[in-house]
Amino acid sequence: MTRSELISEIFNKQSFLCVGLDTDLTKIPKHLLDTEDPIFEFNKAIIDATHRYAVAYKPNLAFYEANGIKGLQALKKTSDYLKNFDVFTIADAKRGDIGNTSQQYATAFLSPDGDFNFDAITVAPYMGADSVMPFLTGPEKWVILLALTSNKGAFDFQFLKNHKDDKFLFESVLETSKEWGTPENMMYVIGATQADWFMKIRQWVPEHFLLVPGVGAQGGSLQEVCKYGMTKDCGLLINASRSILYASSESDFVEKAEEEAKTMQQDMAELLKTCKHKSL
Numbered sequence: 001m002t003r004s005e006l007i008s009e010i011f012n013k014q015s016f017l018c019v020g021l022d023t024d025l026t027k028i029p030k031h032l033l034d035t036e037d038p039i040f041e042f043n044k045a046i047i048d049a050t051h052r053y054a055v056a057y058k059p060n061l062a063f064y065e066a067n068g069i070k071g072l073q074a075l076k077k078t079s080d081y082l083k084n085f086d087v088f089t090i091a092d093a094k095r096g097d098i099g100n101t102s103q104q105y106a107t108a109f110l111s112p113d114g115d116f117n118f119d120a121i122t123v124a125p126y127m128g129a130d131s132v133m134p135f136l137t138g139p140e141k142w143v144i145l146l147a148l149t150s151n152k153g154a155f156d157f158q159f160l161k162n163h164k165d166d167k168f169l170f171e172s173v174l175e176t177s178k179e180w181g182t183p184e185n186m187m188y189v190i191g192a193t194q195a196d197w198f199m200k201i202r203q204w205v206p207e208h209f210l211l212v213p214g215v216g217a218q219g220g221s222l223q224e225v226c227k228y229g230m231t232k233d234c235g236l237l238i239n240a241s242r243s244i245l246y247a248s249s250e251s252d253f254v255e256k257a258e259e260e261a262k263t264m265q266q267d268m269a270e271l272l273k274t275c276k277h278k279s280l
Contacts, residue, residue: 001088001119002140003184006209009055009086010234014269017261018056018090018211019046020241021078022063027246029253039067039074044081046245049258053265056088056237058211079116088237089118090144090211096124096131103134110141120144122189122211125173129180136181143186147173148201150191150214174204183207190229192220192238198228207231213239222264226271234275240264 001009010016021043025033028042035041047057059078064071082089091109095102102123108114109121120142123132135143148158148170158170167175174188183205190201192214201210210229214220215238222238229236240260247256 003209006055006088007233009088011272013053013055013265014272015053015055015265016234016236016238016268016272017050017054017264018058018088018237018239019050019054019244019261020092020213020239021046021057021059022241022245023059023074024063025067027249029249029251031251037070037074037077039064039071040077040081042245043074043078045254046257047078047081047085049254050244050261051085051087053258053261054087056090057082058090058092058239058241060092060241076115079118083117088120091116091118091121094122094124094146095135096127098127099130099134102131106135106137110135110137120187122146125177129176132177132180136185138185141185143181144211145173145177145186145188147188148190148194148197150193150220154191154194171200171204174201178205183209187211187237189213192222192225195221195224195228198225202229202231207233207235209235209237211237211239213241215240222267223271226274230271230275232275234272238264238268 023039023042025038028038032038032041059075064075079089093109095105109116109118111117121135122144123135125132125145132143148154160169162172187209188205190210190212192212212225215222215225244257244260247260
């Protein structure tokens with residue numbers, strides 16, 4: 001999916017919701033555990049309930065890898081099923097290694113000839129340009145770099161200052177990585193719990209899309225993120241995982257997930273009114 005296609009979907013659906021498919025077998029409704037593939041059956045039900053309100057889906061690979069071959073088979077079925085809808089797909093893999101290893105990761109998750117063929121992959125940038133460049137395979141494939149995350153440990157390293165230029169480490173990531181990609185093929189992960197920094201971040205990357213986890217269960221404010229992070233093209237994908245997936249642990253989980261996604265979409269539609277976007 002290209003940038004222009006993503007923007008079109010956002011304004012067509014009046015939503016910039018990304019549903020994180022962090023499917024945990026210990027949390028899904030127990031009646032699904034008797035099915036042949038509980039992970040996929042749960043994902044399919046969630047996708048069916050939410051695709052009218054979401055523009056993106058983000059399976060977190062750890063939740064699939066933890067279940068071995070069966071988990072990867074469920075991931076394959078999920079990625080195939082998502083191709084039935086006009087949605088942006090993200091492999092939340094957080095990869096990052098030396099160049100030839102990164103090339104293999106890129107082939108595994110982004111190749112049109114591979115098993116998964118996601119639109120985007122999350123990448124840790126801390127091994128430098130040669131670990132990121134293999135993922136930049138074209139304008140229809142995206143790298144989403146970790147820049148400023150929502151976890152408490154973000155302060156351990158991301159706010160360390162370089163005494164030569166007085167920049168925080170995450171600022172250096174933003175500044176340097178802009179030379180590796182463009183707003184057409186690179187996004188950044190910025191945690192919603194770091195909302196105070198969005199205005200400064202937009203000075204570094206005024207046009208790039210930001211993937212924003214941390215709204216909802218982690219306490220981030222959608223309104224605050226949009227106030228300082230939204231652009232004329234929206235420029236945001238807001239991820240919600242637990243608040244939608246586990247809105248109910250009973251047989252009504254589909255209805256409750258749909259209600260939560262619809263509520264978020266309605267809030268997003270109001271916030272999109274502040275955009276100065278012109279129809280593409």
